[in-house]
Amino acid sequence: MEQTIAFPNDMELMKEKDLTSLHPFSVFNSSTARHPEVAIIVAMGEDRSIGKEGTMPWHIPADLKRFKTLTMGHPVIMGRRTWLSLPSGALPGRRNIVVTRDSGFCPEGAETAASPEAALALCAGDAFPFIIGGGEIYRAMLPYSTRIYLTQVEASYPDADTFFPEIDMNGWREEKSDDALGETAAGLRYRFRTLRRI
Numbered sequence: 001m002e003q004t005i006a007f008p009n010d011m012e013l014m015k016e017k018d019l020t021s022l023h024p025f026s027v028f029n030s031s032t033a034r035h036p037e038v039a040i041i042v043a044m045g046e047d048r049s050i051g052k053e054g055t056m057p058w059h060i061p062a063d064l065k066r067f068k069t070l071t072m073g074h075p076v077i078m079g080r081r082t083w084l085s086l087p088s089g090a091l092p093g094r095r096n097i098v099v100t101r102d103s104g105f106c107p108e109g110a111e112t113a114a115s116p117e118a119a120l121a122l123c124a125g126d127a128f129p130f131i132i133g134g135g136e137i138y139r140a141m142l143p144y145s146t147r148i149y150l151t152q153v154e155a156s157y158p159d160a161d162t163f164f165p166e167i168d169m170n171g172w173r174e175e176k177s178d179d180a181l182g183e184t185a186a187g188l189r190y191r192f193r194t195l196r197r198i
């Protein structure tokens with residue numbers, strides 16, 4: 001079933017707490033501070049695994065569909081290794097921003113940014129940039145994030161080599177969690193969750 005995702009509108013955002021005081025936007029320049037929200041989107045195992053040998057340890061079609069639905073039309077920020085893992089290059093319908101220290105790197109169909117902060121500044125006009133991985137970029141950008149769209153995979157992956165950083169749940173609340181577990185044809189179970197910074 002197609003998911004409909006409700007992003008907060010400006011009025012809702014105005015009613016909420018001023019998030020800029022809670023995360024490092026406040027030390028940034030005014031263009032970075034224009035983002036009302038910065039979202040992380042990630043699929044993660046029970047052991048916080050997210051990757052293995054440059055790819056994802058699982059195949060969950062419903063997760064890929066959710067990823068597309070949520071990110072379409074928004075800038076997507078990723079590390080160079082995640083960029084290299086994309087099967088068909090730049091993600092269509094989205095501004096692709098690749099974070100790399102290599103000033104000579106010219107990814108086709110994407111822009112580059114020399115740091116996570118430069119990536120956020122690049123998409124300052126958009127109210128909802130998405131951070132799409134991988135491990136290094138999640139770690140660097142979790143402090144700037146206000147939402148986490150999480151696909152919780154109900155399995156552990158001892159062979160994984162890339163992990164999501166620990167989430168301190170004192171600073172986050174569960175905004176939404178599907179009651180029912182999804183299940184792939186191979187019997188892998190998962191749950192869609194949304195976390196919101198307190």
Ligand SMILES: NC(=O)c1ccc[n+]([C@@H]2O[C@H](COP(=O)([O-])OP(=O)(O)OC[C@H]3O[C@@H](n4cnc5c(N)ncnc54)[C@H](OP(=O)(O)O)[C@@H]3O)[C@@H](O)[C@H]2O)c1
Binds near residue numbers: 050080083135136
């Ligand atoms: N499960 C999921 O939802 C999910 C999502 C995305 C990715 N993944 C997986 O995650 C893995 C890739 O993650 P990863 O941690 O290896 O790599 P990554 O975070 O995708 O990219 C790392 C690269 O980003 C650049 N970078 C990192 N920090 C930087 C900084 N502060 N300033 C400038 N550039 C910076 C560097 O590029 P240069 O070396 O070019 O300087 C670095 O090599 C893959 O297995 C992928 O499949 C999983």
